[in-house]
Amino acid sequence: MAVALKLRHGFGAIARKLHYVRLTPFDTDTAEGRAHERQRRVALSAMASMVAKVISVSTALISVPLTLHYLGAEQYGMWIILSSLQASFTFADLGVGNGVLNQVATLYGRDDFEGIRRVISCGYAILTVVALAIIGLFAALYHLVPWFEIFNVKTAAAQAEAGPALGAFILCFAAAMPLGIVQKVQIGLQRGFMASLWQCAGSVIGLVGVLVCIKMKLSLFWLIFALMGQPLVAALLNSLIFFGFIERGLSPRLRQISLGVMRAISQTGAMFFVLQIVAAATFxxxxxxxxxxxxxxxxxxxxxxxxxxxxxxxxxxxxxxxxxxxxxxxxxxxxxxxxxxxxxxxxxxxxxxxxxxxxxxxxxxxxxxxxxxxxxxxxxxxxxxxxxxxxxxxxxxxxxxxxxxxxxxxxxxxxxxxxxxxxxxxxxxxxxxxxxxxxxxxxxxxxxxxxxxxxxxxxxxxxxxxxxxx
Structure with a gap:
């Protein structure tokens, strides 16, 4: 009985919070107003996240039969391997994104917008350096490694496409690092609904790109760019609009880069990265x-x-x-x-x-x-x-x-x-x-x-x- 009453209370509380689903913000001059505004942003972010997930899954399901009939057996195998690795974009920022998120959320609670701008600038600096290092390392190894052996493909056509396809994946993987910062900032500012809506756009753009590649009979290289690179266009547009128009005062600047802030972000990010790796190993x-x-x-x-x-x-x-x-x-x-x-x-x-x-x-x-x-x-x-x-x-x-x-x-x-x-x-x-x-x-x-x-x-x-x- 006690458990049933608690569950009823919990679902009743959720039902009462439905009035928070609105576009007009609450007055944040009081503690009560700030509480209402938090609940509003939580509700909007949760709903937008669900919509983004549905669209992401739907576009993935649509792309499977299209590519299955378009690609040969071995090329399709490489496509499946690389597209499944797209989930590794979550780990692409080495925990730095979550470090930025945490600091942005805390500084937002202190109304320290100058501090938020420093964190954003430093986050971009760290991940841009890491991304360039990854691209440089791959470029140095490109002609030295028989990439087709990683996929264990036998036909000449598949072997010829292995290196370029993996190169497209590495470029998208690296670019996702700095481009993902804007989403972490939006989440830290409790505007995760913005990030989710742009993810919806990215999923749709990616599917359109795949359809265009199939229509034009392009190679696996371009298909990988369409699937993984086109959503990054949405992330870039998100960054330009958010920092250029919506929150111009938070746009990153070179003069805002601080070694001390970079060190703090990296330390927190390293712990988040360990958490991600350990969770993967556990579950x-x-x-x-x-x-x-x-x-x-x-x-x-x-x-x-x-x-x-x-x-x-x-x-x-x-x-x-x-x-x-x-x-x-x-x-x-x-x-x-x-x-x-x-x-x-x-x-x-x-x-x-x-x-x-x-x-x-x-x-x-x-x-x-x-x-x-x-x-x-x-x-x-x-x-x-x-x-x-x-x-x-x-x-x-x-x-x-x-x-x-x-x-x-x-x-x-x-x-x-x-x-x-x-x-x-x-x-x-x-x-x-x-x-x-x-x-x-x-x-x-x-x-x-x-x-x-x-x-x-x-x-x-x-x-x-x-x-x-x-």
């Missing part, structure tokens, strides 16, 4: 471990239902992510009560949403999988239950992570993440051998709960108690 090695312990034939039995349950985490992440800069700004202003109340509501909503969706998938999952993959995968009940519980735990962990990120407690998160990764990977191997395919997800849940979630909750409660008088 994305299940298929590799299962293949080694139980054989590759068991991987689809795990990975297919896992993709189904991952939709829960995707939705929660889009809702919770805008809270990160909002926490930073609120804490910088000393408005800890808003942060505490918002964190509580975020946890309640995550618990309710994940519990309902997970229950539906446990009950209806076998039927969904039957129609989705034509009965090719029949996961055991313990795996479905494990995935359900993991998504509930993961939702709570992400809610806590947004608060800890926003309050700049990154070092604490890094320590917990490293310990969790070591324990989780070890447990995955042991439990997979002992209990089979479901062992990996239970290992993740156990390790994450004990070494990440519980310490995070205890640490956050202590932090809020210490600042309860502010």
């Amino acid at each position: 994305y090695v299940d298929s590799i471990i299962l293949a080694q312990v139980l054989g590759a034939s068991q991987v689809p039995v795990y990975s297919v239902p896992e993709k189904l349950f991952s939709l829960i985490a995707t939705v929660l992440a889009m809702v919770q992510a805008p809270l990160w800069p909002a926490y930073s700004e609120a804490v910088a202003r000393g408005e800890y009560e808003w942060a505490r109340r918002t964190l509580r509501n975020s946890q309640i909503f995550a618990a309710g949403f994940a519990t309902i969706c997970s229950t539906v998938l446990v009950i209806g999952g076998p039927t969904i999988l039957h129609y989705w993959v034509n009965g090719a995968v029949q996961p055991p009940l313990m795996l479905m239950l494990g995935l359900a519980i993991w998504k509930i735990v993961e939702g709570q962990g992400n809610a806590m992570a947004m608060f800890l990120n926003g309050t700049n407690q990154i070092r604490f998160l890094v320590v917990l993440s490293v310990v969790t990764a070591v324990v989780a990977v070890t447990l995955k191997v042991l439990l997979a051998r002992q209990f089979g395919i479901s062992g990996t997800v239970w290992a993740t849940t156990i390790a994450f709960s004990i070494f990440m979630l519980i310490p995070s909750i205890m640490h956050t409660r202590k932090y809020l108690l210490e600042h309860s008088g502010h």
Whole structure:
């Protein structure tokens, strides 16, 4: 009964916040007005993020049959490899983007717009240097490395296209570093909806570029540029319009570059980069471990239902992510009560949403999988239950992570993440051998709960108690 009342309260709070979905900003001269404005920007950013995700997935699905019929078997294989690596754009800035985001959000809470401009200028300087270094290194190695061996292609046509195609990918990868700064700045200023709308435009431009390349019968080199390079045009336009017209006072300047600020951004960015790498090692090695312990034939039995349950985490992440800069700004202003109340509501909503969706998938999952993959995968009940519980735990962990990120407690998160990764990977191997395919997800849940979630909750409660008088 108590849980039901909490869930009802959480969903009621979400429903009451629907009036925040409006274009007109609230008056920010008072604490109450600032609280309303934060909620408005969180709501708009979450909605825009969902729209961007739908468009991104849709354009990707549309491009698959088009390229499959246009390219030969080996060229299509290279296309799949390189397009799947597009996700690595998230790691392209080596954590510097998140370092910029954190500092921008904190300085915004102090109304220090000159400081924000210095951070932006330094962020661009760091990532421009890194991008040029990557391009220079690839150019130096271009004629020395047989790139076609990386893709293991045999035909002469595919071998001839391997180097240029990889070159197009490297150029886009490098350009994404500095061009992604504007999105981090917009998120830090709680205008993530702007970044998402430009991402929508980038996805559409990329699809149009692919269609043009196919119509003109261009090579894989140009297809890669269309898929990955055209969205960067949207990022460039976003930068020019945002810094040139919307926030001219924040536009980067060479004279604003400071070695001290660059060092601070790099240090924070390095910790975020470690977090990203450790998270990847913790949560994305299940298929590799299962293949080694139980054989590759068991991987689809795990990975297919896992993709189904991952939709829960995707939705929660889009809702919770805008809270990160909002926490930073609120804490910088000393408005800890808003942060505490918002964190509580975020946890309640995550618990309710994940519990309902997970229950539906446990009950209806076998039927969904039957129609989705034509009965090719029949996961055991313990795996479905494990995935359900993991998504509930993961939702709570992400809610806590947004608060800890926003309050700049990154070092604490890094320590917990490293310990969790070591324990989780070890447990995955042991439990997979002992209990089979479901062992990996239970290992993740156990390790994450004990070494990440519980310490995070205890640490956050202590932090809020210490600042309860502010």
